[in-house]
Amino acid sequence: MKKKTLKSLVLSALAATTFAFLPSAGAAIQVNPIPNLSQDFIKGADVSMLPELESLGAKFYDVDGTEMDELQIMKNHGINWIRVRIWNNPKDSYGGGGNTDEARALEMTKRAHALGLKVLVDFHYSDFWADPGKQVTPKAWANHDKDQLVKDVYDYTAKVVKDFQAAGEEPEMIQIGNEVKSGMLWPIGKLPSNDGDKAFSELLNAGLKAVRDNDPDRSIKLMVHLPDGGDNALYRSFFDSVEKNGVKDFDIIGLSYYPFWHGSLESLQQNLDDISARYDKDVIVVETAFGYTNENFDDMKNPYDEKAERIGGFRSTVQGQATGLRAVMERLANVPNGRGTGMFYWEPDWYPVEGAGWKTGEGNEWDNLCMFDKNGKALESWDVYTDVSDQSLPTIAPTFKEVDDVEAAGGAGAPIALPEKVRVTFSDDHAENLPITWNDAAPVFDETGTYPVKGTVLVDGEAHIVNGTVTVVKKTNLVKNPDFENVNLDGWTITGDASAVNAVSKAGDALGQGALHYWSDKAFGFTASQSFDGLEDGLYTVSVQTQGGGGEESYELFIETNGERKATPITDTKWNEWHTFTISDVEVKDGKATIGVTMKAAPGCWGSVDNFEFYKQD
CATH class of the missing domain: 2.60.120.260 (Galactose-binding domain-like)
Structure with a gap:
């Protein structure tokens, strides 16, 4: 890709610029209320790492610096649900990632219920992370055939449900499998398959039936969860297939939606609207996150960086994090017939604590996507959860804040292809890629070197200057659309x-x-x-x-x-x-x-x- 220079942002400058538009001097972030957000909208967080973090000495502080239980901090800021994952036996795998077995999930459920929070339990049916790239069968089931695996899923799920019920801690929601786009319990339950997805559907139904059989009042809501929340074709293909195989008895379609991976908010909205009506299910964004900085606090490479920030459309600031979360909640609130019922932030507590890696002996990939700073102090972005429901707050339209400088390169003596769009940041730290009108749309420079170019971008009827730099080199790349910068296949x-x-x-x-x-x-x-x-x-x-x-x-x-x-x-x-x-x-x-x-x-x-x-x- 052609690199585009980001203007440097530092927290000291943010204090003077980012928040100049706020309604009051004491407000740290500005969040517009969502008029049609239901009172019982799920504002959740996956806190599966918390027991491990605490065992390694992690401390949590509210925004005013007061040390307290993380769950209490979240509740203070409007969180009403938590999500906890269950791995069958983490000791049979690599370890790390919270070592999230049934015992820890039950412990977290007790703590949450004591605070009046509700709980979603996430079965991975693996000893370690289960996601689209890996769905490893637990070691204890590794040599079992399909029929035995179906029984394993049923028996294990039923056992966990009964254990929670016996402790008086029945969860309010359960999901069967985690991001099961590629199936689960590989290789038998792997997707795509050669059997019309029948083996996978049997495994999925076994988990759903185990919950229903032990919950005659149907008080536990059941979820099936996929990644790629902006990919409507995936969701239609998947749910059409499993529905044909008899997988129907569940209540909620869960989606992972990270805007830097899973498409635009518009594609998310279209998918939410379609699948909620097509399959007659409620929809929940069960995983999302936004960066509050591009800084990395350990030696482990983070998946979120400057490039991800640019793709995601929200600046890597506390304000940008809050604005992104509000945007997802607004999309859910807009789903027809009230079927967009909630959102969970994935691991907002996973700040950099020595030893709390994604795998034993490795680091934390999530430290700039959490909602606590590197010392465990809550970010002001937590206030988004209360502010979206506070109809007494003013609604403030975002205004122009800044436009990026841009860069281009080309060969001497040939027209230079300048970028068609530039990132414009608004006062709420959301960003849009808007068209540039260049003074010279295809400049030619006969000598190698660096040259300035200028253009304008129109924002709300007002023109703003775009400054660009062109680097001219001897070699000329002859390929049209070589880097797919405009996200199309033109020229190919x-x-x-x-x-x-x-x-x-x-x-x-x-x-x-x-x-x-x-x-x-x-x-x-x-x-x-x-x-x-x-x-x-x-x-x-x-x-x-x-x-x-x-x-x-x-x-x-x-x-x-x-x-x-x-x-x-x-x-x-x-x-x-x-x-x-x-x-x-x-x-x-x-x-x-x-x-x-x-x-x-x-x-x-x-x-x-x-x-x-x-x-x-x-």
Whole structure:
């Protein structure tokens, strides 16, 4: 991606600028109330890490510096539910991540109920993290066939429910499986499948039935939970399939929605509206989070950074965090017929505490996405939970705050492609990418060097100056739309299974605003290419950057010219681990060339392609 320079933000400056628009001098953040938010709207938080944090000496302080129980702090600021995960036996796996077994979940449920909070219990059916990338069968069940696994799920779920009931701590809600887009209890329950998803559906139904059989009054609400909250096609495909297999007896569809991974708020709204009506279910965003800083407080790389901030659309400030949370709650409040019933923040308490890593011996990836600072003091963004329901507060329209500087690059003597949009930040620290009108839309510079360019962006009818810097180099990248910066596939020819290919804007799946992404639940193959004519004779280089899960049958970067084809294999290793593949010293003699990537892959293969380059060597 073309890098865009962020103006530096420091907390001392925020005190003087970010909050200048606030309604009163004492207010730390500004949050507009949500007029149609129901009184019983779920304002929840997943606090599964809390027992581990406390065992390692973590202390929590309210915004005024008073030390107190974290659950009490959350309740003081409007939280009315908690969520706790259960791993079957963390001792049979790597350890860490809170070591969240049944005993700890029950302990947290007792504490929450004593404070008048309600509880959602999240069954992972694994000894460690279960998510779209891994759904590892518990060690104790590892050699069981499908029928035995169905019985295992039923018996284990029933046991936990009975244990909670015997302790007088029946949870108010239970979810069967965690982010089960890819199924659960692999390999038998893995999706996509060759059996019409029947084995997975049996496993899912076993958990649902175990709760219903032990809850004759149906007082426990039941949830099925997927990731990718902005992907309506995924939700339709998944729930159409399991419903056909008889999975119907549940109350709520849970969604994970992180805007830096899962699409725009508009795509979230469309999905919420559609699935609540299509499947006659309530909907809850059961996982979300927003960064309050881009700083990392330990040696573990965080998934949230400046690029994620840019994609997510909310600045990495306390105000931006609050504004993002309000935006999600507003989308839920807007779901027709009152079916958007709540939201849970995922691990707001996971500040950097020595030893409290995602895995034993490793660090914390979430330290800049929590709602406590690095010393355990609550951020003022907690007030969003009370403020959204306080109809006595004024509604203040956000106003223009600042516009980013931008950067571009190109070759000497050729028109420079300037960015089409620029990030504009508003007074509530939400950001929008708005169109730029350049003084010269395609400048040409004959000499290498750095040059200033200017344009304007229109905000609420008022023009604001956009300052840009162009770096001119000798080599010229001949590829059109090489970095998918505008999140489209313009300039590219997609042949083969084109439905498996799209442009995405998602942190980790793109190196900036966008990337070409591929995935299908069926075997697929495609080629993405561009052709060139009128090339000067000489030696050329083509390169590309990729990331993904790997495992493709064949995957190559290629160039065809002079009737010959050169290619180099592409091998990916894991999500967000980018590699560069290059073919150099390719002689072009007839003025024509075609470059691109091509692959054949099994169902479920996924990855991204970004930052193509094709240029004449010096």
